[in-house]
Amino acid sequence: MKFILLATYDWYMYNFKLPIAEKLRERGHDVVLVTPPGEYAEKMRLSGYRVREWKLDRHSMNPLKEIRSLLHLLLIYAQERPSIAHHFTAKGILYGSIAAAFTGISSVVNAVTGGASAFGNVISKTNVVYQGVQWGLKRLFQFVLAGTEVIFQNPDDLQSFVSQGLVAKERCHLVKGSGVDLSSFQPAPEPGGTPKILLAGRLLWNKGVGEFVEASRILAQKGTHASFVLVGETDSSNPMSVSEDQISEWEQEGLVEWWGFQEDMPSVFGQMHIVCSPSYYREGVPKVLIEAAACERPIVTTDMPGCREIVRDGVNGLLVPPEDSQALASALSELLEDAERRQEMGARGREIVQEEFSVEQVVSETMTVYEEFTEQSGVTAQSEASAV
Secondary structure, three states: OOEEOOOHHHHHHHHHHHHHHHHHHHOEEEEEEEEEEHHHHHHHHHOOOOEEEOOOOOOOOOOOOOOHHHHHHHHHHHOOOEEEEEOOOOOHHHHHHHHHHHHOOOOOOEEOOOHHHHHHHHHOOHHHHHHHHHHHHHHHHHHOOOOEEEEEHHHHHHHHHOOOOOHHHHHEEEEEOOOOOOOOOOOOOOOOOOOOOEEOOOEEEOOOHHHHHHHHHHHHOOOOOOEEEEEEEOOOOOOOOOOOHHHHHHHHOOEEEEEOOOOOOOHHOOOOOOOOOOOOOOOOHHHHHHHHHHHOOOOOEEEOHHHHHHOEOOEEEEEEEEOHHHHHHHHHHHHOOOOHHHHHHHHHHHHHHHHHHHHHHHHHHHEEEEHHHHHHHHHHHHHHHHHO
């Protein structure tokens, strides 16, 4: 069988979905990765994957550019004729499903991942200005999701889509996150010295970067000694991106350290005492929090869909209200003052990941979705008949 895996970010495919591609290759299937060009697309190609580069500007709102991107994707699908197409990220779901429909590919799996914010924000807006757009997008996503299998990373997103009538409940599957390689993300003892608190990921305002910095300011004013560390890159093409000038200003104030992009995240976690994600971006299940828990680090995050899926309040971390710097500072202070509690929470976090979030479990559950889908649609029988 031939599978297409499609995402609108080459780094997303490389960092989150290659274990699925590898398992499919192990089973003897033909796997085609469809992403925009970039350094990670080239890395995947050098690793032996067949990559089809999709001409897409993920932030474009230009109708002509979008039509060209869709037509290019239609061409790729018509040429490849996959048995199953699996789409990731919001724009990937939309364009991939349309391309599949117009090229006669009926076996489609759509994964509502961290990009679910694009759906969730549209669905939740009640301002009259947005109601017309909201209605149109609902109808559009009802169309693209109809007849497809839909994977959700957390139960909040699943329930939201079902209650909005965007997808039938019997078509829904819950697969928690992208998983973590427990052999790579290993526990390490806390380092000595000044405690370090980490926020890692894309440096976007709605990831709670501003609240993280404000919590640093609050604790500094109270005389609490801790280093606040940002790991990740800015993205000038994203309107929610924090500018490099702003980060430099915070560094000059002594509020944060910016370590930029880091390839070796297990080493980074080993240098930390607490991992923090004050996101109010509607997450799937943040992979950085799963990795932090695997490394036995306590977590402070917001009581938001996805974030609360990995953190059990008071067990392996603390949950705080979104966009509340005071509550965030209080939670961080609580853990900074209690090393024994940090270690207990970290150990429990590792156990939770082993039970629910290993990459092996996530891949296995995804394979089950494929198997159920092929049984329902008769793809296997069709493929065998074509081969004969």
